[in-house]
Structures are given as structure tokens and as C-alpha cells.
Amino acid sequence: MDYYFGLSQTIGIHTLLGLSAYILMLTGQLSLAQVGFFAIGAYTSGILTTMFGYHIMPALLIGSLVAGFFAFLIGFPALRVKGLMLVVATIAFSQFVSLFFFNLDWRKTVNGVEVGPDSTQGFREIRYYAANGWDSGEVALFVWVIVVLVMAALWWLDRSRAGAVLRAVGEDELAAQSVGLNLTAVKVIAMTAGGVIAGLGGSLYAHSTTYVDHLTFSILLATFAIAYPILGGLSGVFGTLVAVIFIQGILVEGLRFLGDWRNLLFGLLIVLVMNLKPEGIIDARVAQLLKRTFLGGGKGGKHA
Amino acid sequence: MLNLEGLSKHFGGVKALDQLDIKIEKGEIFGLIGPNGSGKSTTVNLICGVYPATRGRIIFQNEETTNKPPHQQLRRGIARTFQNIRLFENLTVWQNLWVAQNSKEDVAKQNPMARWFGSSAAVREEIEKILEFSQLAEKSNEPAGSLAFGEQRRLELARAVVAKPKLLLLDEPAAGMNLEEVEELGERIRNLRDSGITILLVEHVMELVMEVTDRMAVLNFGQKIAEGTPTEIQNDPKVQEAYLGTSSETT
Numbered sequence: 248m249d250y251y252f253g254l255s256q257t258i259g260i261h262t263l264l265g266l267s268a269y270i271l272m273l274t275g276q277l278s279l280a281q282v283g284f285f286a287i288g289a290y291t292s293g294i295l296t297t298m299f300g301y302h303i304m305p306a307l308l309i310g311s312l313v314a315g316f317f318a319f320l321i322g323f324p325a326l327r328v329k330g331l332m333l334v335v336a337t338i339a340f341s342q343f344v345s346l347f348f349f350n351l352d353w354r355k356t357v358n359g360v361e362v363g364p365d366s367t368q369g370f371r372e373i374r375y376y377a378a379n380g381w382d383s384g385e386v387a388l389f390v391w392v393i394v395v396l397v398m399a400a401l402w403w404l405d406r407s408r409a410g411a412v413l414r415a416v417g418e419d420e421l422a423a424q425s426v427g428l429n430l431t432a433v434k435v436i437a438m439t440a441g442g443v444i445a446g447l448g449g450s451l452y453a454h455s456t457t458y459v460d461h462l463t464f465s466i467l468l469a470t471f472a473i474a475y476p477i478l479g480g481l482s483g484v485f486g487t488l489v490a491v492i493f494i495q496g497i498l499v500e501g502l503r504f505l506g507d508w509r510n511l512l513f514g515l516l517i518v519l520v521m522n523l524k525p526e527g528i529i530d531a532r533v534a535q536l537l538k539r540t541f542l543g544g545g546k547g548g549k550h551a
Numbered sequence: 552m553l554n555l556e557g558l559s560k561h562f563g564g565v566k567a568l569d570q571l572d573i574k575i576e577k578g579e580i581f582g583l584i585g586p587n588g589s590g591k592s593t594t595v596n597l598i599c600g601v602y603p604a605t606r607g608r609i610i611f612q613n614e615e616t617t618n619k620p621p622h623q624q625l626r627r628g629i630a631r632t633f634q635n636i637r638l639f640e641n642l643t644v645w646q647n648l649w650v651a652q653n654s655k656e657d658v659a660k661q662n663p664m665a666r667w668f669g670s671s672a673a674v675r676e677e678i679e680k681i682l683e684f685s686q687l688a689e690k691s692n693e694p695a696g697s698l699a700f701g702e703q704r705r706l707e708l709a710r711a712v713v714a715k716p717k718l719l720l721l722d723e724p725a726a727g728m729n730l731e732e733v734e735e736l737g738e739r740i741r742n743l744r745d746s747g748i749t750i751l752l753v754e755h756v757m758e759l760v761m762e763v764t765d766r767m768a769v770l771n772f773g774q775k776i777a778e779g780t781p782t783e784i785q786n787d788p789k790v791q792e793a794y795l796g797t798s799s800e801t802t
Contacts, residue, residue, distance in 0.1 A: 409667040411646040415639045422637040425599060427625035427653030427714055531641070531694075 252383040256455045258495050259390040263448030264468070265475030265487040266401060267441040272476050273410070274437045275417035277330070280321065280337035281445045282469035283344035284314040288446030289453035289464075290348055290364060296375040296454070297362040298355045303375055303454065307393075310450035311443045318442020322435035341469055349461040369460025373453050390451050397444060401484045413437055417481075445472075467510075474513075478520050480527020482534040489529060552577040552749050553598070553718055558607035560593050567593045569773040570607070575718075580740065580750045582760040582767030582781070586793075589770040591753045592634055595720045598751075599631050600624045611718065626655050628717035632707045632724055634753075640696030644687055647695050647710050648678045654715040678713065684742075685709040701732055708739070718749045725756040737763045761785070769793070 267281045292310030295301040301309075325336045348370075354363035364370040376386050404410045416423045416433045424430055453459050474494065479486025494513065502509050524530060529537070553575040560568040568590040575581045583591050596602045598609055600621045609617045611627060619627075639647050652674065658666070665671060682688045685705045690698060695706055704724060711719055721740070725733045733756055740763050744750055754760045760767060761781045768778040771793045777784055784790055 404668075407668045408649055408670065411642055411650045412667075414642060415646075415650045418639045418641060419637050421601065421621075422633070422639065423650075424621035425601075425625065425631055425633075425637075426651035426710060427622045428650065429620075429622045 249383050252387040253455075254496065254500055255387045256383075256390045256451075258491050259387070259394040260448050260452045260455065261471065261475070261491045261495050262394050262488050263397060263444055263451070264472045265479070265491055266397060266484060267443075267445035267448065268472040269476040269479075269481065269484065269487050270401065270404075270413070270444065271434075271437050271441040272473070272481060273413040273417050274434050275420070276326065276434060276437070277334055277473055278325075278337045278438070278441070279334055279466065279469040279473065280318070280325070280340045281441060281472040282464050282466075283337075283341035284318050284442040284445035285449035285452065285468070285472075286341075286344050286348060286459075286461075286464035287317055288314040288449030289459050290351070290370060290449075291446070292450035293370055293373040293453040293459065294353075294363065297373055298353075298357060300357070303379075306375075307447060307450045311446035314446020314449065315439050315443035318445075319435060319439040322438035323431070326431065326434040326438065338466065338469070341464065341466070345461045345464050348464075367460075369458060370453070371458050373457045373459070375454050377457070386455060390455065393447065393451065397447070398484045398488070405483065474517055476527070477517065478528055480524075480529040480534070482527070482529055482531050486527055486529035486534075490527075552612065553751070554608075554610040555594075555598075556608045556610065558594070558597060558609065559605045560590075560597055560602060561605045566773045568597070571770075571773075571775055573768055573775070573778075575749060575751060577749055578744065578747070579765040580744050580752060580763055582764035583751060583753045583770065584755070584757075584760055584767060585770035588772075590773040591770055592722055593773075594770075595631060595722045595751070595753055598624070598720060599629060622653070625653055625714055625716075626658070628654070628715070629720065630711035630714045630716035630718075631720040632711050632722055634722040634726065636703050636707050638695040638703055638707055638710070641694055643692050644682070644695055644698070644706055645678065645691045647706060648681060648713045649674075651710045651713050652677070656715060681709050681713050684712075700727060704728070704736075712743065712748075716748055718751065719743065720751045720753070722753045723755055724752070725754060725759045728756075730758070733759050 264281060264285055267284065268278065271278050288310040291313045292306040295306040295309060296303060321340055325333060325340070328336055348364060350366055351364045352366040354361050354365060360372065362372050381389070412428060412433060416428060416430060420430055471494070475487045475490040478493070479488070479490035498509060498513060498516070502512070505512070520528065555571050555573040558568060558571040559566065571590070571594065583594060585591055593602070597604050600619050600623070603618045608615055611629065616624060616627060639650070642650070661671065679688065682691060685708065687702060687706055687709065690702065695703065698706060708724065725736055728736065737759055740750060740752065752760065752764060764781055766778070766780055767784055769776050769784060769790050776793055777787045777790045779787070
């Protein structure tokens with residue numbers, strides 16, 4: 248059972264990572280910085296619970312806000328460039344964050360045990376859950392309550408004017424400016440929201456695994472973050488969830504016997520989807536079909 | 552209302568627009584015509600702030616607005632349509648209008664939370680009224696990309712009007728329309744003027760320009776070669792030579 252609880256935690260956390268890229272992708276931006284925000288959230292909240300004895304809730308909150316703050320800061324310069332240049336700029340940011348934590352050596356003795364980020368050795372003993380007697384089922388429940396809340400918030404956002412504005416910017420920047428939308432403001436807000444969600448995911452990740460180091464936050468993880476919404480499509484938040492279940496649940500876990508060949512399969516899958524279904528597996532048509540099947544009627548009525 | 556003073560735009564060595572002076576009065580429909588590549592669309596893009604001007608000034612309601620970004624121009628009351636329709640195709644008709652409610656009034660009237668996340672009755676009513684005016688009420692929930700060509704043109708005009716402009720720039724709104732649709736469009740443009748909007752009409756379709764404009768200017772190779780009422784323009788030998796003359800020879 249613990250195996251499935253562990254897997255469900257991974258799926259929940261990766262869903263947050265994917266959603267953080269999803270919200271930015273609505274505005275037409277492809278960012279590999281999400282893993283950087285994820286790392287900032289992981290280290291910040293880990294430091295708070297292990298070294299300063301914070302409760303998990305304020306630690307999560309502060310971890311995501313700090314990540315959001317950095318997203319806001321790098322949003323201004325990074326979002327001046329587009330497309331490939333943005334990809335390069337955001338990779339640089341993620342590398343910078345990763346190297347910062349590679350060098351961060353800040354330890355403290357708490358209850359006779361030395362804790363804190365130990366540069367190259369990584370950050371061990373993030374044992375909040377174990378220390379407070381949570382079993383893995385409870386942790387999985389906790390993770391999923393948060394994931395569901397974030398998904399609900401984004402689902403609701405998509406139905407609001409703000410959501411329509413994000414998509415308008417993603418579709419046509421010239422038209423969006425011409426109807427009075429401030430592109431920089433819209434993009435920076437999306438980046439900040441994405442940073443907060445990634446930071447939240449990172450915070451949960453650090454506490455679920457109890458150990459993080461700079462190698463955790465690799466370019467591979469950054470690619471995963473954007474692969475989920477690419478595969479799942481941008482027609483709604485459920486696409487990202489489905490993509491995470493598919494990749495983490497089936498590709499990564501189900502095909503474990505293939506070893507590192509799985510990464511090859513993963514690359515192949517992205518190339519295939521981009522060529523065959525550029526709007527993602529769950530594009531507008533499939534989304535309509537699903538809605539009609541499961542909710543009945545399936546009328547638009549978004550603004551009623 | 553709008554003064555262009557010595558407005559110039561050079562792309563490298565090409566003078567797309569050269570020393571343009573135009574004065575548009577409040578409440579008029581001002582036409583801007585000229586052959587392809589004469590600088591009409593460039594003029595619209597400069598007024599909206601899409602391109603920075605190389606030289607010259609744009610003064611709108613006694614305030615210099617040269618080189619201000621497009622979203623600020625809209626707040627001041629300048630809205631536009633595009634020569635090639637640029638709708639948000641995957642958004643619904645309704646959402647296309649909803650995202651465009653960015654006039655100064657709309658921003659001031661509601662608090663930011665209500666503006667971004669709510670949808671007040673007043674907002675809905677306003678959009679419904681404009682949908683009605685544009686004969687798009689039944690299409691409200693359809694993606695803009697699925698509309699017929701004429702409907703897309705009407706939606707783009709509606710999207711500009713929903714921002715409560717004082718000055719509306721129409722960049723070849725009749726392109727691709729049949730005669731009947733052009734007549735309907737002319738009616739619509741006059742209605743908008745009567746509701747207090749000043750209009751700059753950039754157009755190729757002569758029937759429309761001659762019929763609806765109060766005054767007009769003619770551009771050729773980036774320079775203004777004539778200005779006056781439609782009748783004056785029709786009888787101007789320079790215009791006939793540069794524009795009407797050549798076009799009647801080719802047709």
C-alpha cells in the first residue's frame with residue numbers, strides 16, 4: 248500500500264509542477280524556470296520546518312510565496328524575450344538556482360542532530376511528517392487536498408475574465424494590446440502565479456522525499472513540467488492531470504523494467520504528440536466530448 | 552480631436568510615411584485612401600503606438616501621445632480594427648468582447664477583483680447590447696474562429712466599440728465584402744458616428760469612402776497629395792492621376 252501512497256504523492260506533486268507551467272503557457276510562454284521555483288520552494292520550506300521548527304502549513308505558505316516572489320522578479324527581464332530566447336533565459340535561471348543550492352552550506356544543530364542544506368551532500372532529514380507521526384496515507388491525503396484546491400482555483404480562474412485575458416494574450420499579442428491589455432503585466436502575473444504553484448509543489452516534494460539536492464532540480468524535471476501541459480493540452484486543468492498520470496503512473500512506474508530506455512520513450516512521445524496532436528491529447532474537441540459524456544448537455548454557458 | 556504633425560515613419564531607407572499632417576475634428580468621419588503601400592496602415596499603426604514614429608507628433612485631445620504603448624492609447628479612447636481580422640479565435644464571441652472592456656470608465660467603475668474575477672450584471676448587459684447591435688447575439692457562445700467571414704468582421708468592430716472609444720480607427724473594414732455587406736457596414740459606421748464616436752476610415756472600397764466620409768485625405772508613396780470633401784477629391788486632377796486614374800485603367 249505504501250508504494251501506491253508514494254506514487255500518488257508523486258503524481259500530485261508533479262501535477263502542481265505541470266499546472267505551474269500550464270498557467271504560463273496560457274499566455275503563450277514556454278518556461279523552463281518552473282523547476283527553479285520548485286527548488287526554491289523545496290529548500291525554503293525545508294529550512295523552515297527542520298531548522299526553525301515551523302509547522303508545515305506556514306512553511307508551505309512561505310515556501311510558495313518566496314518562489315512566487317522570485318518568479319515576479321525574473322518575470323520582468325525574462326518576459327521581454329519570446330520563444331526560444333525565453334527558453335534559454337529560463338534554463339539559465341534554473342541552472343543558477345541549482346548551483347546556488349549546490350553551494351549553500353547552512354547547518355544548525357536541532358535536538359542534537361545537525362540539519363540543514365549541506366552543499367554538495369544535499370539537504371537531508373526533512374522529516375516533518377515522520378517526526379509528527381503522519382503515515383504515508385495521511386501524507387498522500389494532505390498532498391491531494393492541496394492539489395485539488397489548486398486545480399479548483401485554476402478551473403475557476405479559467406471561467407473568469409482573468410482566464411480569458413490570459414488566453415487572449417496567448418493567442419494574439421498584437422490584438423491583445425490593441426484591446427487595452429498590458430502584456431507585461433499579464434505575463435508577469437501569470438509567471439508569479441506559476442511560481443507560487445511550483446513553489447508549493449516543491450515544498451510538498453521536499454517533505455515527501457525527506458531529501459533533496461541540486462541534482463533533483465535538473466533540466467529533465469524542467470522538461471517534465473512543460474511536457475505535462477503540452478501532452479494534456481490547454482483546454483483545461485484536467486489535461487495536465489491526465490498527462491501526469493500517464494507519464495508518471497504508466498511510463499515511469501509501469502515500464503520500470505525498461506530502465507533508462509524510458510527516457511527515450513518519453514522523448515518519442517513528445518515528438519509524436521507535437522506532430523500528431525499539436526493541441527495536446529485532450530484538445531478542445533476531446534474536452535467537449537468528455538464533458539458531454541460525463542456531465543451531460545455540455546453547453547458552453549461559461550459566463551452565465 | 553486628433554492632430555498628426557509632420558508624422559514620418561521610415562523602415563530602413565523606405566519612407567513608408569513622410570511628413571503627414573492631418574487634423575481630424577470631433578464627430579466627423581474622416582477617410583484615408585491611397586493605393587497599396589501608400590502608408591495608410593502605417594498611419595493607423597503609428598496612431599495606435601504599434602510602431603514608434605521616426606519623426607513628428609501625434610496629439611489626441613490636446614495631449615501628446617506619440618510613441619505611447621497600444622494599451623495606453625486604448626485607455627485614452629483610441630480603438631482599432633485590423634486589415635486582416637485578428638480575433639481571439641479560440642475564445643468565444645462573448646469572451647472576445649469581455650476581455651476588451653478596458654476603457655478608462657470600466658477600469659474606474661469596478662474594483663480590480665470584480666473586474667478580473669466577477670461578472671456584474673452591468674457588464675453583461677453592456678456586452679449583450681453590443682452583440683445585439685452587431686447581430687451576433689445567437690453566436691455568443693461559439694468560438695470566434697468558427698464564425699463566417701462577415702460575422703468575424705462584425706465581431707472585430709464590436710470588440711473595438713466595447714472599449715467605448717472616442718476615436719475609432721477602421722483599417723479596411725470592407726475588404727472582402729460584397730456590395731450588400733458594404734452598404735450595411737456604411738450604415739453601421741454612420742450609427743457609430745451618431746453615437747458620438749469620431750472615425751478614421753482607411754479604405755480601398757471607393758463606394759464606402761465616397762458615401763460615408765465627411766472629409767478625406769489621399770496618400771501616395773507615403774505623402775499626402777490631397778485633402779477635402781469626397782466631391783473635391785473626386786475632381787482633383789492630382790488624385791485622378793495618382794490613384795483613381797491608374798485604378799480605372801487597370802480595371
